[in-house]
Structure formats: C-alpha cells, structure tokens
Amino acid sequence: xxxxxxxxxxxxxxxxxxxxxxxxxxxxxxxxxxxxxxxxxxxxxxxxxxxxxxxxxxxxxxxxxxxxxxxxxxxxxxxxxxxxxxxxxxxxxxxxxxxxxxxxxxxxxxxxxxxxxxxxxxxxxxxxxxxxxxxxxxxxxxxxxxxxxxxxxxxxxxxxxxxxxxxxxxxxxxxxxxxxxxxxxxxxxxxxxx
Amino acid sequence: xxxxxxxxxxxxxxxxxxxxxxxxxxxxxxxxxxxxxxxxxxxxxxxxxxxxxxxxxxxxxxxxxxxxxxxxxxxxxxxxxxxxxxxxxxxxxxxxxxxxxxxxxxxxxxxxxxxxxxxxxxxxxxxxxxxxxxxxxxxxxxxxxxxxxxxxxxxxxxxxxxxxxxxxxxxxxxxxxxxxxxxxxxxxxxxxxxxxxxxxxxxxxxxxxxxxxxxxxxxxxxxxxxxxxxxxxxxxxxxxxxxxxxxxxxxx
Numbered sequence: 001x002x003x004x005x006x007x008x009x010x011x012x013x014x015x016x017x018x019x020x021x022x023x024x025x026x027x028x029x030x031x032x033x034x035x036x037x038x039x040x041x042x043x044x045x046x047x048x049x050x051x052x053x054x055x056x057x058x059x060x061x062x063x064x065x066x067x068x069x070x071x072x073x074x075x076x077x078x079x080x081x082x083x084x085x086x087x088x089x090x091x092x093x094x095x096x097x098x099x100x101x102x103x104x105x106x107x108x109x110x111x112x113x114x115x116x117x118x119x120x121x122x123x124x125x126x127x128x129x130x131x132x133x134x135x136x137x138x139x140x141x142x143x144x145x146x147x148x149x150x151x152x153x154x155x156x157x158x159x160x161x162x163x164x165x166x167x168x169x170x171x172x173x174x175x176x177x178x179x180x181x182x183x184x185x186x187x188x189x190x191x192x193x194x
Numbered sequence: 195x196x197x198x199x200x201x202x203x204x205x206x207x208x209x210x211x212x213x214x215x216x217x218x219x220x221x222x223x224x225x226x227x228x229x230x231x232x233x234x235x236x237x238x239x240x241x242x243x244x245x246x247x248x249x250x251x252x253x254x255x256x257x258x259x260x261x262x263x264x265x266x267x268x269x270x271x272x273x274x275x276x277x278x279x280x281x282x283x284x285x286x287x288x289x290x291x292x293x294x295x296x297x298x299x300x301x302x303x304x305x306x307x308x309x310x311x312x313x314x315x316x317x318x319x320x321x322x323x324x325x326x327x328x329x330x331x332x333x334x335x336x337x338x339x340x341x342x343x344x345x346x347x348x349x350x351x352x353x354x355x356x357x358x359x360x361x362x363x364x365x366x367x368x369x370x371x372x373x374x375x376x377x378x379x380x381x382x383x384x385x386x387x388x389x390x391x392x393x394x395x396x397x398x399x400x401x402x403x404x405x406x407x408x409x410x411x412x413x414x415x416x417x418x419x420x421x422x423x424x425x426x427x428x429x430x431x432x433x434x435x436x437x438x439x440x441x442x443x444x445x446x
Contacts, residue, residue: 053412057371058388062416070419074389105392117215120201126212128224142214145196152234153282154309156221164195167202175206186203188196189214189221 044110047071048097056088061109063096073098075109083114090114093191126187134185141181145190156189164190227312230284232321235311241276241341242311244330245287245296254325256286256318260339261330264292268299274333275300276341277446279434282307286314343432348418350405350429352445358405365402367391369417370409378437380407388413391420400426407431 049063049071063071075087084090095115100107119125126134134140135158142159144151151161167174178186196213203211214221222228235242235256242259244251251261262274264287275283283305285296293310300308318325333339345351358364359380366383368375375385386394388408398404404426406417411432418430435445 053416055388055413055416058369058413058416060388060413060416062419070423072392072416072420106389117197117213119197119213119215120204122204123197123200123211123213125215128214128216128220128226131212131214131221132224132226140212143196143199145199146218152231152238153307154218154228154230156218157227157229162199164199167199172206174202178203178206178208182208186200186208186211187214188199188203188211189217190196192217192219 044099044101046097046099047073047107048095048115050095051090051092054090054092061090061096061098061112063098071107073100073107073109075112079109080111081113082111083116087112131187134187140185140187142187142189143178143181145188150191159189227310229313229317230309230311232318232323235284235314235318236323239282239341239344241281241283241339243283243285243296245285245289245292248329250288251330252328254315254327255330256314257324257326259286259330260333262333264289264296267292267296271296271299272303273335274338275303275305276339278341278343279304280306280343281341282309284309284311284314286311288315346432348415348422348429349432352431352433355405355407355431356445363403364405365399367398367404367406367417367421368408369406369413374409378439378441378443380437380443381441383407386417388417391417395421395424398426402427404428405431407435409436410434 047063047065049065051061052064053062054060059075061073061075063073065071079087081087081090090096090112097113097115098109099111100109102108131140131142135142142156144155144159144161145164147163147165148161151159151163155161162177167177170177196215196217200211200213218228234240242256244255244259244261245264245267247263247265248261255261262270275281283300285293285300285308287293290310290312293312297308297310315325342351355364359366366380368379368383368385369388369391370385371387372385375383379385384397386397398421404421406414406421406428407430408414408417411430411434414430415432418428421428431445433445435443437443
C-alpha cells in the first residue's frame with residue numbers, strides 16, 4: 001500500500017507553529033473577491049510555513065504559517081523546486097518558502113524552496129559518529145527538542161525531553177529547564193534538518 | 195527546532211552547545227537504537243507484541259502485550275495485526291534479530307509506525323515496573339488485534355460516520371478527483387475535488403453538518419480546514435476507505 005500523502009498529527013502541528021518566528025505578510029486563502037482581484041495585480045507574493053499536508057494527487061500543499069493560520073498552496077508542473085530534487089521529495093513537516101500568484105482565487109506556487117537549517121552563533125554541529133562516541137563516554141546531556149509526543153514514541157537512549165516549543169513559550173523562564181545541566185556538554189537534536 | 199533550542203542555550207549561558215542536525219532519522223539509519231518512554235508503553239494508545247516463545251511469555255511479559263511468537267510471526271502477522279496501518283506497533287523479544295526481522299515484515303506489509311522496543315524487559319524492570327505473569331493477550335484470525343486511534347481535532351470516528359450514512363444527518367463531500375469518484379463512492383456523496391473546493395464552496399449547504407473525506411484522510415483534512423475557516427459545521431474522516439461501484443464500502 002503505497003501512499004503519496006504524508007500526514008502529521010494535529011497536535012504536533014500546533015506545536016511546530018511556534019517555530020516559525022519570522023513574520024509572514026500574506027493574505028490568507030479566504031479573502032474577499034475584491035482583495036483577490038487586487039492581489040492578482042500585485043507583485044508575486046511569498047509565503048513561509050511548515051507543511052502540514054501535501055497531496056501529490058491534488059497538487060496541493062496545506063501550509064501552517066508562523067501565525068498558526070491555514071494556507072492552501074497549489075503547485076503545477078511549472079513550479080520550480082529548490083533544495084529538493086523534485087516536488088515528490090517534499091514531505092509533510094518540512095518548512096518551505098514559496099512564491100505564488102493568485103489565479104481565480106487559488107494560490108499557485110511559481111517556486112518552492114525548502115528552508116535549510118541555520119546554526120546560530122556560539123553553537124556547532126555534531127555528526128552521528130561523534131555523538132555515538134560522546135554517548136559511550138557518558139560525557140553529554142542529549143536534549144530532544146521535538147514535541148513530547150514524538151519523544152514518547154521513540155528517542156535516543158538516555159536523552160531528556162525539552163521541546164523547543166515549550167522553551168520558546170516560556171521566554172527567559174525557559175532557562176530553568178536547562179539549568180540542571182549547567183556546565184555539562186549539551187547536544188540538541190530533533191527530527192532532522194527541516 | 196534543535197538549532198533554535200541551542201541558540202537559546204547560548205543566550206542562557208551554556209557553553210558551545212552542539213546541534214545534532216541530522217537528527218533521529220540519521221541516528222536510526224546508522225543502526226543506533228531509540229527507545230519509547232516507558233510510561234507511554236504503559237498507558238499510551240499503542241500495540242505491543244511479545245515475540246518470544248509462549249513459555250517465556252508466561253514467566254513475565256510487559257502488561258498489555260500480545261503474544262505472537264516469532265516462529266509463526268512472519269506467516270501470521272498479516273491476519274493478526276490491526277487493520278489500521280497507522281497503528282503504532284512496538285515489537286520486543288530477548289532476541290534482537292527476531293525484532294529486526296519482524297519489524298521489516300510489518301514495514302513490508304505497509305505499517306507506517308513500527309518500532310523495535312529493544313531491551314524492553316530489562317528497562318521495564320530497571321524502572322521498577324512489574325512484569326505480568328501468565329499468558330499474554332492473544333490474537334486470532336477471527337479476532338485480530340484491535341486498535342482504534344484517538345480522534346484528533348475535527349475528526350469523525352469511523353463508527354459515527356458509518357452510522358450517520360444511513361441518515362440525513364450528514365452531507366458528505368467527497369474531495370477526491372472525479373475519476374476516483376466514478377469508481378465508487380458513498381451513497382449521497384457530493385464530489386468536489388479538493389482543488390476546486392475554494393471555487394465551488396457555494397455548492398455546499400451551510401445549514402448541514404458536513405463531513406469531508408477522500409481516500410486516506412489527507413485531502414479530507416485540508417478540505418475540512420478550508421470549510422471550517424469559511425464558517426461551516428464540518429468534520430473529516432481520517433481513515434482509508436474504498437467504495438465499489440455498487441455502493442459497498444470498506445473503511446479502516
């Protein structure tokens with residue numbers, strides 16, 4: 001049973017909404033006819049968000065932009081793809097930036113680009129083998145940054161669950177969650193480079 | 195998520211936090227193990243299968259586990275496992291090779307979330323949890339393992355959906371393509387492909403209880419969100435279904 005559609009639990013979706021901090025200034029898919037007409041005349045627009053659903057069959061992507069709203073994006077054979085070989089490789093849970101036009105009330109993507117991970121100053125990357133070594137020596141605290149439900153399902157042995165969404169929500173109080181590990185080598189991980 | 199968490203750690207005075215960018219998929223790919231939370235195994239909506247021989251199972255097994263000895267697993271799995279391919283399944287044994295082979299078999303059968311629960315018995319007792327003695331739960335061809343997913347936001351249960359099919363309570367919107375629709379659909383369903391739903395919303399009555407469905411639930415969910423935003427009273431069927439031209443159907 002091969003499926004072309006990948007899905008993600010709604011709970012997980014709600015949690016990742018918080019991640020896309022950058023503001024997205026786009027109209028949503030349910031604007032008035034007048035606004036849509038105006039939009040057609042406007043320059044090509046951009047939307048950034050996390051894919052909640054993608055249907056290759058209906059050539060449609062349901063996006064969750066940073067504000068937690070719902071944005072429906074359609075793609076065509078002409079839609080260009082950056083960061084992936086083809087649109088078939090783009091899966092739910094990945095973050096994308098799309099340029100699109102509004103045609104007959106539908107948001108038609110002209111380009112779709114996967115958002116790549118950017119390391120922040122003062123942090124650095126660790127590869128699988130190095131992490132395995134550090135874990136063997138027992139010198140690290142591995143922090144699972146995914147939502148707690150994902151941690152419960154399956155996590156690196158010995159890791160602790162501190163979801164990013166929770167940290168971000170707490171503001172500077174979030175420091176308390178990491179406080180017990182002061183002075184230890186922290187390693188953060190999640191569900192892959194999205 | 196992890197790079198941002200690491201950024202916060204720097205802000206809060208932690209020195210050079212590392213980011214394992216490749217994350218869990220790469221970890222598993224290199225053969226490193228991951229484990230579930232034991233509390234989740236104890237109370238979560240999961241299917242646990244003990245692959246050891248019956249005699250060993252009787253001496254002590256994880257509570258709520260089904261017993262399907264590896265000896266017969268490869269042959270029997272297809273009829274014993276739950277119908278829902280999305281059921282989270284955890285396999286354990288005292289022999290890792292069996293777990294690996296059993297897991298591969300289930301993935302082959304189309305199950306999407308199958309985990310090897312390695313070291314299950316040791317971690318269970320190490321955490322101070324009690325093993326259960328006596329026979330574990332049994333499944334048979336007549337009574338395969340039952341698993342029903344907890345409903346998410348906006349979902350209608352298969353039971354409720356099937357019941358209301360016989361009444362005028364719901365107005366079904368079939369969001370598949372016309373070609374899919376023509377091969378068979380639910381009685382009384384209206385076909386509005388997801389890609390046309392925005393433009394053809396006027397055809398959907400506002401004063402009815404709407405249920406959107408498709409083949410798997412994915413397009414149904416998108417349609418549900420679209421209609422909800424537009425002010426409809428709406429749910430969607432998050433399940434796989436197949437309808438025959440004669441109006442018979444199967445949902446799982």
